[in-house]
Each structure stands twice: as structure tokens, then as C-alpha cells.
């Protein structure tokens with residue numbers, strides 16, 4: 001395997017590259033990491049550091065002009081095969097921010113040493129599906145499974161048809177299975193909250209200390225950010241790991257968590273509606289309609305709110321049957337669950 005292949009250069013990528021850059025003088029290279037003003041590239045003959053290109057992000061395939069050997073230059077970026085992006089809190093107009101390019105597997109890291117955040121998991125599953133890559137839920141710290149025994153079952157339920165692998169960086173359990181899920185040439189990114197064990201997993205997968213792992217602050221179970229730049233790391237077996245602190249630590253998550261509060265102004269209006277079960281349509285005394293008419297609430301913002309509600313509702317509908325089934329609820333219990341599900345926003349507020 002040459003260096004390019006270690007970083008995911010497959011027949012498929014090669015075909016895309018030559019169709020997009022027919023000029024045979026241009027060479028394929030992959031962005032390993034982006035630093036201020038410079039990017040690190042994997043090219044056929046080795047690792048290069050070149051001047052940054054405004055459109056190139058980690059994981060991108062770029063066209064390299066090597067005609068001046070001392071001054072290799074990135075002259076173009078191949079259209080991305082997949083894109084993991086942050087959508088700004090359901091603002092339909094804002095440009096999404098690209099977080100990772102050309103990822104095949106989005107590994108959603110869920111630590112089992114703390115209670116699950118259902119909201120976070122749901123939203124990350126949606127973002128992962130949107131990316132065009134295959135989502136894979138990775139449970140970490142399996143050796144600590146005695147702490148919260150519901151986490152595994154609940155994660156499996158919420159994951160639905162998405163695969164779940166249970167791992168421990170400590171004991172090595174599940175690492176081989178995870179490596180077989182990532183085929184040679186595939187790129188896998190790890191997403192998850194701080195302290196979830198992503199760096200430890202990366203270390204264990206690579207089999208050597210590639211990232212500094214930091215001790216979790218004991219008091220709140222949260223980690224400190226120990227990795228400073230996202231980068232690609234070749235794995236034994238031919239797959240590539242993308243370790244992305246910016247993305248994994250807060251980017252997607254912050255947007256998601258922000259949702260709970262970002263529509264606070266809208267939700268505060270509901271208390272002013274005449275009927276407690278107001279659908280905020282044509283019924284009399286609707287505070288939302290009044291706010292819209294009076295200009296206190298922007299139409300666009302109300303549409304964004306409704307869009308988010310619909311997306312969450314459909315997610316919930318898809319999940320409910322499996323979840324109830326898995327929990328072996330009888331029909332009366334199910335009916336009760338349906339009522340609870342209707343009030344999904346309250347559900348999401350549960351810790």
C-alpha cells in the first residue's frame with residue numbers, strides 16, 4: 001500500500017478524481033489536517049505541508065500541482081462524496097458548515113458510564129443519516145457497564161436499524177469487530193461528547209498513542225478537550241480514522257443542545273394562548289397568531305420552529321413501535337406511552 005492508499009485512495013476515489021481533474025499533470029492528495037494557514041497532505045510519495053486552500057477541509061481530495069517540486073500547490077478540491085455538516089438550529093436560510101468531508105462511516109460514540117442523552121443521540125443519528133455516510137453507534141467503556149445498566153438497552157432501541165458495536169478501550173473488547181465494520185479504504189469519523197472515550201478508542205484502534213488522552217474531571221464526569229486538531233489516522237486493516245475534536249466535542253452537539261433553548265421565545269408564547277391545548281392555528285385567543293400578526297414573532301422563525309417539531313415528531317413515530325415492542329409493553333401501557341410521546345418535548349427535557 002502506498003501512502004495515498006493508506007489514507008483511503010480507492011478505485012472509486014480514483015475514478016472520481018480523474019473525471020473531475022482530467023489534466024494528467026495533476027496529482028491526487030488527501031487533506032490529513034488543516035492548521036492555520038497550512039494543510040498537511042497525504043500524497044503518493046509522502047506527507048506534504050502546503051499553503052492552505054480556502055475550500056479544502058479535512059478529508060477532502062485535492063488536486064496537487066507538483067510542477068515546481070519545491071512549491072507544491074493545491075489547485076482544486078474534488079467534489080465531496082459525503083459531507084457531515086452542522087445545520088444552524090433549523091434555520092432554513094443559513095449555509096450549513098462543513099465539518100468533515102468524504103466520510104463513509106459516522107461513528108456515534110455513546111459512553112456507558114453515564115446516563116444516556118436521548119435528545120443528543122436522536123439528533124446525531126439524523127445528522128449522520130443526512131451526511132450520506134453510514135451511521136454506526138459505538139458504545140464505549142464496556143468494562144464500566146455495571147454503572148448504568150439501562151444505557152445499552154436504551155441505545156440499541158433508539159438506534160433502530162443502525163448497527164451498534166460495544167467496545168472497551170480498557171480491555172480491548174469489541175475493537176476487532178469495530179475494525180471489521182470499517183472496510184479497507186473507508187473513512188470513519190468519531191462523534192461524541194467530551195469524555196466519551198473517543199481518543200482512548202482511537203489509541204486502542206491504532207495500537208499506539210496517537211492522541212493524548214486526558215483524565216476526566218472526577219466531579220462532573222466531563223472530559224477536557226485533549227486533542228487540538230482533527231486529522232486522519234490510518235488504521236490497521238486499511239480503514240482511516242478521522243479524529244475531529246472540533247466536530248466531535250461541541251460543534252454538532254452544541255447546535256443540538258442549543259435547540260432546547262433557542263426557541264424559548266416561541267415556546268414562552270404558548271402560555272399566553274387561551275386554550276391549553278391550542279394548536280396555534282385559527283382558534284381564538286392564540287398568542288402565537290397574535291404575535292405573528294403584531295410582528296413580535298417573525299414568520300420565518302415560526303416556520304423554523306414548526307419544521308423542527310415535525311422532524312422530531314416523525315423521528316418519534318419511527319421509533320415508538322420498536323421501542324415499545326422491545327420493552328414488551330401491553331396495549332394499555334402502549335397507549336400511555338403514545339400520550340407521553342405526543343409530548344415529546346417534555347420527554348426531551350428529561351435528563
Ligand SMILES: Nc1nc2c(ncn2[C@@H]2O[C@H](COP(=O)(O)OP(=O)(O)OP(=O)(O)O)[C@@H](O)[C@H]2O)c(=O)[nH]1
Pocket residue numbers: 140141142143144167168169170171192193194195196197198199200201212213214215216223224225226227248249
Ligand atoms: N474504564 C474505561 N475508561 C475509559 C475507556 N475509554 C476511555 N476511558 C476514560 O474516559 C476518559 C475520557 O476518555 P477520552 O478518550 O479522553 O475521551 P474523549 O472522548 O476523547 O474526550 P475529548 O478529548 O474531551 O473529546 C479518560 O479518563 C479515559 O481513561 C474504557 O474503555 N474504559
Ligand SMILES: [Zn+2]
Pocket residue numbers: 270273274278279280281285286287288289
Ligand atoms: Zn396558540
